[in-house]
Amino acid sequence: MANMYRQLHQHFSAYAFITVVLIGFSALFLRAWPDREQQRLLIACLMFVYFGWGIINHTKTKRLTLHVVLEYLGVSLLAGVLLGLVTI
Numbered sequence: 001m002a003n004m005y006r007q008l009h010q011h012f013s014a015y016a017f018i019t020v021v022l023i024g025f026s027a028l029f030l031r032a033w034p035d036r037e038q039q040r041l042l043i044a045c046l047m048f049v050y051f052g053w054g055i056i057n058h059t060k061t062k063r064l065t066l067h068v069v070l071e072y073l074g075v076s077l078l079a080g081v082l083l084g085l086v087t088i
Contacts, residue, residue: 014057021049029083036087043087047080 008015025046032038054072058064 011057011061014053018050018053021046021053039087040084043080043083046083047076050079051076 025042029039029042032042051072055064055069058068
């Protein structure tokens with residue numbers, strides 16, 4: 001548990017950034033309703049930003065592996081597909 005708090009403290013700015021991005025995306029996504037094309041564009045941007053954020057942060061900590069890349073790719077694709085289903 002102490003290790004988790006230490007990691008959070010060390011990478012606070014990175015987590016703060018992704019939190020702001022997710023909150024901002026949520027606001028923009030809801031505001032774009034009912035324009036489904038704009039929502040789909042926002043979903044694609046979110047997928048790209050989340051994937052890039054993960055890769056950059058793991059590169060900075062020198063912990064980037066193929067497993068990490070595939071994990072971030074998978075999560076961003078899954079989130080994008082699930083959000084995309086909302087716009088159908």
